[in-house]
Amino acid sequence: MPEDGIKPASNFIRNIIEDDLKTGRWETHIHTRFPPEPNGYLHIGHAKSICLNFGIASDYGGLCNLRFDDTNPGKENIEYVESIKTDVRWLGFDWEDREFYASDYFEALYQYAVDLIKKEKAYVDTLSAEEIRKYRGTLTAPGTDSPYRNRSIEENLDLFSRMRGGEFAEGTHVVRAKIDMASPNLNMRDPVLYRILHAHHHRTGNKWCIYPTYDFAHGQCDSIEGITHSICTLEFEDHRPLYDWFLASLEIHHPRQIEFARLNLTHTVLSKRKLIRLVQEGHVGGWDDPRMPTIAGIRRRGYTPESIRTFCERIGVARANSMVDIALLEYCIREELNRKAPRVMGVLHPLRIVIENYPENQVEMLQAVNNPEDPKMGAREVPFSRLLYIEQEDFMENPPKSYYRLAPGREVRLRYAYFIRCTGVVKDPTTGEVIELRCMYDPATKGGDSPDGRKVKATIHWVSASHAVTAEVRLYDHLFAKENPDEDKEGPGFQVNPNSLQRLTSCKLEPSLSGATPGSRYQFERLGYFYVDPVDSDIQKKVFNRIVTLRDTWAKIQKKGA
Numbered sequence: 001m002p003e004d005g006i007k008p009a010s011n012f013i014r015n016i017i018e019d020d021l022k023t024g025r026w027e028t029h030i031h032t033r034f035p036p037e038p039n040g041y042l043h044i045g046h047a048k049s050i051c052l053n054f055g056i057a058s059d060y061g062g063l064c065n066l067r068f069d070d071t072n073p074g075k076e077n078i079e080y081v082e083s084i085k086t087d088v089r090w091l092g093f094d095w096e097d098r099e100f101y102a103s104d105y106f107e108a109l110y111q112y113a114v115d116l117i118k119k120e121k122a123y124v125d126t127l128s129a130e131e132i133r134k135y136r137g138t139l140t141a142p143g144t145d146s147p148y149r150n151r152s153i154e155e156n157l158d159l160f161s162r163m164r165g166g167e168f169a170e171g172t173h174v175v176r177a178k179i180d181m182a183s184p185n186l187n188m189r190d191p192v193l194y195r196i197l198h199a200h201h202h203r204t205g206n207k208w209c210i211y212p213t214y215d216f217a218h219g220q221c222d223s224i225e226g227i228t229h230s231i232c233t234l235e236f237e238d239h240r241p242l243y244d245w246f247l248a249s250l251e252i253h254h255p256r257q258i259e260f261a262r263l264n265l266t267h268t269v270l271s272k273r274k275l276i277r278l279v280q281e282g283h284v285g286g287w288d289d290p291r292m293p294t295i296a297g298i299r300r301r302g303y304t305p306e307s308i309r310t311f312c313e314r315i316g317v318a319r320a321n322s323m324v325d326i327a328l329l330e331y332c333i334r335e336e337l338n339r340k341a342p343r344v345m346g347v348l349h350p351l352r353i354v355i356e357n358y359p360e361n362q363v364e365m366l367q368a369v370n371n372p373e374d375p376k377m378g379a380r381e382v383p384f385s386r387l388l389y390i391e392q393e394d395f396m397e398n399p400p401k402s403y404y405r406l407a408p409g410r411e412v413r414l415r416y417a418y419f420i421r422c423t424g425v426v427k428d429p430t431t432g433e434v435i436e437l438r439c440m441y442d443p444a445t446k447g448g449d450s451p452d453g454r455k456v457k458a459t460i461h462w463v464s465a466s467h468a469v470t471a472e473v474r475l476y477d478h479l480f481a482k483e484n485p486d487e488d489k490e491g492p493g494f495q496v497n498p499n500s501l502q503r504l505t506s507c508k509l510e511p512s513l514s515g516a517t518p519g520s521r522y523q524f525e526r527l528g529y530f531y532v533d534p535v536d537s538d539i540q541k542k543v544f545n546r547i548v549t550l551r552d553t554w555a556k557i558q559k560k561g562a
């Protein structure tokens with residue numbers, strides 16, 4: 001468990017656990033698990049569950065297992081298993097040798113079903129899926145008993161073993177719990193425990209042609225592993241009576257299920273079903289597209305594991321569903337990189353300027369501070385010369401009143417360098433577009449201060465043209481412009497924000513970035529935090545992903561709320 005220096009806040013789950021520890025319900029031992037189904041990549045919602053399960057185990061001196069709930073052979077595969085392991089490890093958590101699979105317990109689960117049959121608490125039903133649905137009743141009307149409900153134990157055992165033996169086609173028989181077809185809780189109306197699926201499983205191959213349902217597998221797997229607290233999301237609250245019924249009927253170790261609210265984030269979809277569609281229909285470049293809310297995407301965008309853990313700590317754990325503003329996630333990485341990332345200068349939309357009174361061929365090395373938040377990070381030298389690039393937006397020919405940056409006749413400060421004044425504008429004769437500025441510098445203002453006390457209203461960043469590193473920069477916006485994209489239920493297709501990715505291929509960066517290693521992070525002054533894309537960068541070419549801008553929208557939201 002990594003040390004982040006933030007004390008975990010108390011929450012209702014911790015209160016339950018502390019009570020359980022006090023009353024000795026589990027003696028002194030806490031055991032949790034993180035139980036993903038390997039049918040997609042993990043997303044930021046799963047990170048909440050991972051931090052919670054591993055965090056609680058570590059804080060109370062217990063253990064947390066990684067358990068794959070692999071009971072759906074048609075939708076699962078090894079790629080997903082591997083990606084999940086990579087992501088949990090990257091987040092900083094260690095399951096040691098406790099990597100388990102529901103499929104490891106298929107034999108035990110089969111025996112549990114046999115046991116329920118022998119106790120007359122389960123039966124083989126031969127109704128079709130359609131009939132089973134009809135017999136189930138509705139929220140307001142009770143269900144009806146299946147005509148097969150009273151088969152003898154012998155007949156049930158015989159049919160179940162022949163189901164396992166592969167004698168029957170899919171959909172011909174299921175095993176159901178015998179509970180109560182009139183229960184007000186639909187989950188208790190004789191739920192299905194086993195169905196026939198002639199499917200190849202990524203771990204058990206063709207050994208099985210019957211597979212347990214999620215409900216039947218989950219609690220029993222928890223029990224086998226000696227889990228004490230089975231923490232899951234709110235939608236399982238109505239399944240808890242069933243969870244308890246199985247364990248009580250089987251008379252085996254009985255973990256305590258506790259539900260918490262799942263994470264919802266603005267501008268984001270967090271359902272695996274929808275994320276799979278984004279990938280498969282080509283709306284994004286893949287599971288690790290930096291716009292995706294997957295752990296793989298967030299990692300490739302440039303977020304750190306620490307920032308994700310901080311985020312999960314800040315959002316807390318509650319029992320009521322709510323929507324978290326994505327600005328909080330952005331705030332967490334900004335706050336961390338403000339302290340840690342070296343600051344550099346880079347120009348995204350270059351505009352050439354010529355310093356007319358600066359000698360040709362002269363180059364001067366100027367001192368630049370790496371991070372004013374941390375003097376230990378030292379300083380570096382940046383070359384200054386006659387030909388520079390500045391940001392197109394830092395010049396306006398006819399500026400409005402509130403614009404303080406460069407304009408004809410106006411003076412500004414070049415960061416770490418000199419004051420310059422704009423003395424001429426060169427335009428493309430056909431398009432009229434500004435293509436170059438002519439400027440004069442004041443040699444007395446070296447370092448950025450004027451000895452005569454003259455003030456300028458703006459400081460802008462720049463790069464020496466002949467020394468600049470040319471790089472690609474990718475700017476991102478929310479994948480969904482809508483604050484709550486889940487409101488667009490299915491729709492004909494996804495309304496992906498067409499401006500969510502902007503690729504700028506000829507950005508000019510200060511020469512210190514020629515050595516930037518893939519996977520490193522920088523603040524480009526005034527522009528945001530950037531990450532050297534580890535997939536698309538190489539010795540020749542550097543690609544920088546913008547993680548976030550410098551604008552702290554979270555602080556604004558906080559103020560509004562206060």
Ligand code: ATP
Pocket residue numbers: 034035036037038044045046048049231232233261262263264270271272273
């Ligand atoms: P989805 O609903 O996104 O398809 P899932 O719940 O089917 O996800 P699982 O692989 O079963 O995905 O999830 C593993 C664990 O992560 C479960 O305990 C689940 O409750 C938890 N989890 C999934 N989504 C979220 C979320 N948005 N917030 C918190 N926990 C979540």
Ligand code: MG
Pocket residue numbers: 037
């Ligand atoms: Mg699930």
